[in-house]
Amino acid sequence: MNSQNLWQGADRRIYMNEVGTRDGLQMEQAFVPTEDKIALVNALSAAGLSKIEVTAFVSPTAIPALRDGEVVMREIARRPGTVYTALVPNVRGAERAIEALTDELNLVMSVSETHNLCNLRMQRSQSFAALLQVIATAQQAGVPVNVSLSCCFGCPMEGDVPQAEVLAWVQRFADLGVQGVTLCDTTGMAYPSQVHALVAAYKARWPQLGLTLHFHNTRGMALANVLASIDAGADRFDASIGGLGGCPYAPGASGNACTEEIVHALELMGYDTGVDLEQVVAAARALPALIGHDTPSQIAKAGCRLDLHQPPADFAALRERALARA
Amino acid sequence: MNSQNLWQGADRRIYMNEVGTRDGLQMEQAFVPTEDKIALVNALSAAGLSKIEVTAFVSPTAIPALRDGEVVMREIARRPGTVYTALVPNVRGAERAIEALTDELNLVMSVSETHNLCNLRMQRSQSFAALLQVIATAQQAGVPVNVSLSCCFGCPMEGDVPQAEVLAWVQRFADLGVQGVTLCDTTGMAYPSQVHALVAAYKARWPQLGLTLHFHNTRGMALANVLASIDAGADRFDASIGGLGGCPYAPGASGNACTEEIVHALELMGYDTGVDLEQVVAAARALPALIGHDTPSQIAKAGCRLDLHQPPADFAALRERALARA
Incomplete structure (x- = not known):
């Protein structure tokens, strides 16, 4: 285990990458209006997310939900220090993204x-x-590249993927000089022991290559996997506002690790995520109006731990009755 | 931190206490028929739960859902090694429980x-x-006593409860010679740093007094809190099949730590819970028919991590097309 105490964050910096606007919204049936997408990205920027995956530069027929990528990327208000990234499947997408001044x-x-x-x-x-x-x-354009590798913790159709296989793919991209790799748990198969071992192996082999972890909460293990990653030396995580997202090849799967749930837990533990929890919770609570359905976010539902409740209306009376019996 | 590696269970024994049949069912609107309750307890016994909180011996008008406590406790099939416990609010309840041969x-x-x-x-x-x-x-009857202390990690109306206050209440019961204490996170306010500190303090002060942790997943932290507890030396946890339960004083709160989610994660990590995961998942999947609504269990929905899915029906064709392009 890490020599630092996992349970005491001691202001250690954790970097949160928001993926809800891409990985989340691409799954939605409803088309979220372009101005609402821009407002959402701006709210997430203001809340202090380190990186935001704004959109995808893919074919509009492949992902109609994100057909407004150029406009969104061009019209968001860019907060200094935040990296605005986008998914790019091919050279055509890369050219479009670079033209729209995508940071990564x-x-x-x-x-x-x-x-x-x-x-x-x-x-x-x-x-x-x-x-x-x-x-x-x-x-050629001098734009940094991150590679997100799906199914690093198992494939919902094949089953386990050997660690050596995952590391071999990382090596191929490291050899090409990419800036970072994201190890993705695409369908929530990752578990803490496995995560700890893979992150430790990655950090030992590529101490300088960027590393991001991407978890889904499909089986309730997202936060535990984040903690296992931190204990093994990781400090950067994808998460999705409201816990939006999922995978079409894994029926019953709930969404991505939920931004406000992970931030809520890490901040309580003394880590410094740089994120204003109140603002992300407000953004999460505004989502159902945009997407037409509830989200998996437990913080949006239950509130933060010290969002207190009033005692019941008859509290004074029941207290009186109790005292009278003393 | 514990000298043992948290991430490698190495067959260390973790004891799982099932509370769904009491803490879960008491919240339900529908009265679950007595024979179904007995069948559920029997299924949980067969699945290897260490302890089962079978029912409560309270006034039938206070908790009508559990008005059949005597019959259930008397007619369940008792598995050697499993402890059958019941909630008892007063001397009358204790007498009823003892008469019904409740173990604790x-x-x-x-x-x-x-x-x-x-x-x-x-x-x-x-x-x-x-x-x-x-x-x-x-x-006097020679029956062991466990005391469950609510709100040990915060009160939804008062806010934080000082650790010293919690420990003072434990001391009062330790002085009376009870066999064990359960530190309850009644409304999901516990977070891992706090849990680690309280469990460590308890174990340092009362190394021989039984200790159980009771978490709720209200804010998505139940599993992380279980892991923090294990790292601080705990080995016994309350959990509820299907994640049933909640608290009427914390609106929006989801249920107890979910038995099958905790067992699924701990077994993957190499801990020995003694629980047959397949049997508890089957029991969880049978719950909606008993209680008339869905449960929060993510494992019941998504299945275990290696419950694989078939590729889509057109997989052979799309593979052919891909190969033809090579």
């Missing part, structure tokens, strides 16, 4: 052959060849 | 004056005086 390109492929075929309609080797060109395009 | 009496009061008044209609000093008589009754 986020590339995606899966370490599971079956999941990659289902999700991206390509073999992994084909995806890698395509991303090679995207990385070259980004590097 | 579980007493409840709150460390928060406001919560105790709301929940038990008594001052804490009045509750303590009443429990003193219950403990004497139990001790």
Whole structure:
């Protein structure tokens, strides 16, 4: 275990990446109006998120929910210090993203052959060849690249993915000079022991390569996995406002790790996320009006731990009766 | 931190106490038929739970949902090694429980004056005086006593409860010779740093007194709190099948720590809970038919991490198309 005490954050900095505006909204049936998306990104910027995955530069027929990527990326108010990233599947997307002044390109492929075929309609080797060109395009433009590797903690169709297989994919991208890698638990199969071991192995092998962890709360383990990651040396996490998101290949799956739940817990533990909890909770509570349904966020429902409740209306009377019996 | 590695369970024994049949069912609007309650307890016994809080011996008008306590306690099939406990509020309840051959009496009061008044209609000093008589009754009959202290991690009306106040209440009951104390997070206010500190303080002061932790998942921290407890030396946890339960004084609160979620995570981490996960998941999935609504259990919905899914029906075709492009 880490020599520092996991349970005492002691103001250690944890970086929170918001993915709800991309990974969350892309799953929604309802098209969230462009001005509402911009307002949401602006609210998340103001709340202090370190990085925001604003949108995706994909085909508008593939993901109609995000067909307004250019406008959103161009019209958001950029907070100094926040990185505005976007998902990019190919060179065309990269060009669009770079033209829209995206700070960082986020590339995606899966370490599971079956999941990659289902999700991206390509073999992994084909995806890698395509991303090679995207990385070259980004590097020519001087734009940083992050690679999100899906299914690093298991594939919902194949099952376990060996740690060595995950690390081999990280190595291929490290060799290309990308700035960071995100190890994604795409369908909530990660568990703390496994997370601790993989993060420790990554940090030992690539102490300088950016590392982000992306968890889903499908089986209630997202926060525990975040803590296992911190204990193994990680300090950067994807999370989604309201816990939006999911995976079409894993029925019954709840969403991404919920931004306000993770921030709420980490701040109580003394970590410094840089995030204003009140503002993200307000943003989470505004989501149902935008997307037309409730979110999985427990903090949006129950409030923060010291959001106190009034005693029942008859409290004075029942206290009187109790005292009279003394 | 504990000298043992939290992330590697290494077959360390963790004891799971099922509270769904009492703490869960008492909140339900629907009366679960007596024979279904008995079948549920029997299923939980067969699944290997260490202790089961079968029912409560309270006034049938106070908690009509549990008005069949005697019959249930008498007719369950007792598995050797499982402890069958029941909630008991007063001497009359203790006598009924003892007559029904209850293995252990579980007493409840709150460390928060406001919560105790709301929940038990008594001052804490009045509750303590009443429990003193219950403990004497139990001790005369040679029946072990556990005391569940509500609001040990905060009161939803008063806010934080000082650790010294919690420990003072434990001391009063330790002085009376009870067998164990449960530190209850009645409305999901506990967070891992606080849990680690309180459990460590308890274990340092009362290394021999039984200790159980009772968490709610109101703000998504139940599993993280269990792990913090284990790291501080605890090994016994209350949890509720399906995540049933809640607290009427904390609107929006989701239920108790969910038995199958905690067991699923701990078993993956290499701990030995003695619980057959498949059997508790089956019991959880049978609950909606008994109580007339869905439960918060994420494992009941999503399945265990290696419950794999079939690729989509057109998988062979899309694979062909991908290969043709190579």
